[in-house]
Amino acid sequence: MRKKNWKCLFFSIFFLLAFISCSEKNSKNEEPEIPYDPNKPVEFTSFIPETGGMASQVIIKGSNLGTDADQLRVYFNKKKAKVVKTNGNLAYVLTPKLPGDTCEISIAVGKDSIVSDKRFYYKTMVQVYTIAGTREEQKTVDGTLAEARFDRPFYLAVDKEKNIFVGEWPCRARMVNEEKNLVMTLYQSTASGEMMSGCTDNKNETFYFPMNGAPYYFEFNPEQQWIARRINPSIRQGDDFKLDGKYSFAMSELDSMLYTITTNGELVKINPKTHVASLVKKGILKEFIQTKLQVYLAFHPIDKDMLYFVNPSSMNPADGPIVGTDRIYRMNMRTLNYEVYAGSGIKGHQDGLKETAEFNNPCQICFDKDGNMYVGDTDNFCVRRISTEGVVSTICGIPGVSGYVDGDPDVALFNRFWGMKIDEEGKLYITDYYNQCIRKLSIQ
CATH class of the missing domain: 2.60.40.10 (Immunoglobulins)
Structure with missing residues (x-):
């Protein structure tokens, strides 16, 4: 290179x-x-x-x-x-x-x-860096970026001040700030449930962490000095669903509502001001609901009516048979109709046109401001990109090879990451779960 x-x-x-x-x-x-x-x-x-x-x-x-x-x-x-x-x-x-x-x-x-x-x-130029953490020690330590340690970091999001919010297993919230050279714990609990893939509000300030295995979620507001606020949404009268199973939040720029797809395939929206949750659509991916869905969402930054989501294959034997399609879907929020956006449905690794591309347990998805989608291809151990022209490419990582290496995209290695978000400058942040660290991709 x-x-x-x-x-x-x-x-x-x-x-x-x-x-x-x-x-x-x-x-x-x-x-x-x-x-x-x-x-x-x-x-x-x-x-x-x-x-x-x-x-x-x-x-x-x-x-x-x-x-x-x-x-x-x-x-x-x-x-x-x-x-x-x-x-x-x-x-x-x-x-x-x-x-x-x-x-x-x-x-x-x-x-x-x-x-x-x-x-x-x-030609897209990519460099991979480790911000904080090391795979040598599996524990939680606050302090400088060099001193900090992580214990199974799951998911993250980034606000406009470049604060990186990290959800650690099972119920811990951390904040990472590169400019301040600081890692600090915002919240930790022994309560049941796991902090999953959250999002910021439309001002890119307040952060919301969904909880899987519990009906509530957490709100972290800078005006409240990031003190964790546990929110227990009420269910709209007449609706029949549970909020215990939710893996991802995405906020719509059109109505400022938090959206999630439950493990039972129910599209739900939550008003972050009134904390009322209401049912939008049932039966999403119902043909794959053998045990539970694990859906991750992202709204398109330009076509704001379009909601994209992915249901990765279940790799946990306790969840029963492997389910999922290794595909990415999109839903028109005006009609609530959804269709396959990318992926042939064949588990594997293949770049090219999005209709024939192959993924292996795609998990987190996010967009840059121009509408390019980034896909965390978890069991291929690499980052994929779907361009606005509909072409899938591998921008970092070696398909099928796990490990820990920073540097150029043709040598960089990851170890089964889940969380992935992009900031306003186009920098991509990753929670590298088994490497117990936070990584950054500079994409130009």
């Missing part, structure tokens, strides 16, 4: 020097730069290189591009690139962050716009 990076850097510098040389040559020959002429067409003939990552240097060749870098607009798919310089026939631009795997490059000057026939192929 490093050889490829050096090669890309060499060619980028070469093309940049060529661009500067061309500009200097024009200056020496006293040839004026060519301003944009609205009476002439804009031409887009080629670009180099054809592949790159974030902030890669790309040279665009054409005509009537103008000489004002602020007026020339260049897009990779729908993301705007930084235009560094243009002299009328050549433009030097920097690629934006995560525009998509296959990019349509378009340019616009004044009222004129044009799209290249060729495509630019974006």
Whole structure:
């Protein structure tokens, strides 16, 4: 991977020097730069290189591009690139962050716009780091990031202040803050139930931890100094369901309600202000309810009516026969109809089109702000991504190989993680359960 990076850097510098040389040559020959002429067409003939990552240097060749870098607009798919310089026939631009795997490059000057026939192929760059914890010791210790220890961290979420909330087995809540170099316990109890996959509110401030095996959930509010508040929702009159079995919360940006799918396949919403829970739909994945469902949810950040969920295969012998589909579903919240979104239903590992891709016990799912989905493929020990174009790729981890290694994605190893959330900057956080640590993926 490093050889490829050096090669890309060499060619980028070469093309940049060529661009500067061309500009200097024009200056020496006293040839004026060519301003944009609205009476002439804009031409887009080629670009180099054809592949790159974030902030890669790309040279665009054409005509009537103008000489004002602020007026020339260049897009990779729908993301705007930084235009560094243009002299009328050549433009030097920097690629934006995560525009998509296959990019349509378009340019616009004044009222004129044009799209290249060729495509630019974006290479996602990933690095894996350990924030805190070690697999050497299975115990709970607060303190600095170096001092902290975790005992079977399950799930996590991240707020706008970059506080990482970690749910530890069986009933413990921890907070991790990299900038403050701090790990602290917010709550612990010997009560029955397990803290599962929580979420923040729409302001990305207050955090909610669902409890599996208990009807209540926990609220952690910064205005209350993160003191744990146990909430016992009341069931709306006339509804018939139980909240004892819930593995995941997701908050809708449209109605600010907490949503969960119970182990009996009931879609339930909870009003976080009145604490009233009401039934939305029954019979979800009813063909797979042999013992209980274990559903994880996430709302789409752009198509806010769409709720995505996954039911991983049960790997606990106490749960009875293995159930699940190794598929990801999506539900239209206006019609309450749902369909398969990704996964062939065959247990395995295969990248490619989302309809034919294979997963092995996919668990946590989350989205970045552009709508790319990240999937914790638990028993493949890797992180998968489903692009907005519907292409599944493995961005980190070696399929079928467990272990503990930080670094580049082609060497990094995990050991059956469950929790996974992405922050507003596109950094992905993971609770690496058997490695007893919190990991971070920097994705560019």
